[in-house]
Amino acid sequence: MRQDVRTGALLIILAAGLGFPKMGQAQDLKIAVVDIETLTLASDEGKAVNDKVKKKYDDIVTVMSKLQKDIEDKETKLKTQDRVMSAAAKSALAKEIETDKVNFDRKNQDYQKEISDYQNELLDPVSGKAQAILQAYIKEKNFSIVLDLSAEKGNIVWANPGNDITEDLKKRLNDEFKRTGGASAPATTTPRPAASAPAATTPRPPANTPAAPK
Numbered sequence: 281m282r283q284d285v286r287t288g289a290l291l292i293i294l295a296a297g298l299g300f301p302k303m304g305q306a307q308d309l310k311i312a313v314v315d316i317e318t319l320t321l322a323s324d325e326g327k328a329v330n331d332k333v334k335k336k337y338d339d340i341v342t343v344m345s346k347l348q349k350d351i352e353d354k355e356t357k358l359k360t361q362d363r364v365m366s367a368a369a370k371s372a373l374a375k376e377i378e379t380d381k382v383n384f385d386r387k388n389q390d391y392q393k394e395i396s397d398y399q400n401e402l403l404d405p406v407s408g409k410a411q412a413i414l415q416a417y418i419k420e421k422n423f424s425i426v427l428d429l430s431a432e433k434g435n436i437v438w439a440n441p442g443n444d445i446t447e448d449l450k451k452r453l454n455d456e457f458k459r460t461g462g463a464s465a466p467a468t469t470t471p472r473p474a475a476s477a478p479a480a481t482t483p484r485p486p487a488n489t490p491a492a493p494k
Contacts, residue, residue, distance in 0.1 A: 308424075309424045309425070310421070310422060310423045310424050310425075311423070311424060311425045311426075311427070311443060312421070312423050312425075312426045312427075312443050312444070312445045313426070313427045313428075313429050313436070313439040313443050313444050313445070313446075314414065314426055314427075314428060314429065314444070314445050314446050314449060315428070315429045315430045315444070315446045316410070316428050316430050316431075317430035318430065318446055318450070319410050319414075319446055319449050319450055319453065320403065320406055320407055320410050322450065323406065323410070323450050323453045323454055323457065324453075324454045324457050324458070324462075325405075325406050325409070325453070325454075325457045325462075326403070326406050328462070329399075329402040329403055329406060332402060333395065333398060333399045333402065336395060336398055337395055340391045340394075340395060343391075344384070344387070344388065344391070347380070347383075347384050347387065348384070350380065351377060351380050351381060351384065354373060354376065354377050354380070355377060357373065358370065358373050358374060358377065409453060409456060409457075410449070410453055413449055413452050413453055413456065414426070414449060417445065417448070417449060417452070421445075426445070427439070429444075429446075
């Protein structure tokens, strides 16, 4: 389950105390690029988070699939036993099916929010660590500008692979994760890439329900 994580804006970081070079100092400009999405999600801790989110998502799909089957079974009963059921019984069953569908949709929406909140809660510490490591790396290497390749509205047409610092940062992030014994740090207020909860495969109830006879 791959999550589509985006920063939502072009990330431009000026190293502290450096700023843009003065006229005639262009040769001193050091530019690097980083893929924040990959750094966050493809790190060891990001993968661990993804596994937890997928487990929760799979559990939700199991629950929703059962609810869907219950609705389908009732619809089948309404169709196959049409001639042996009284008008009142058919009407009651049809109303029950409609109520189940409404409840299904409500549960589906609640679960989408639940999985999204859960994902955000687990990814916040990873993002905070990634940002801290990035800032330290910028100061260490004395970069002037760092651009995010995964920015949703970024306008980077091409970047030299030799200027990509993503793998270096990921190695440091993984080393930090191992050093702490694979424990996630408390949630941080550092903004993290926005994530979309996996919603497309959530079961939906059948759309066509036989109308209750008048």
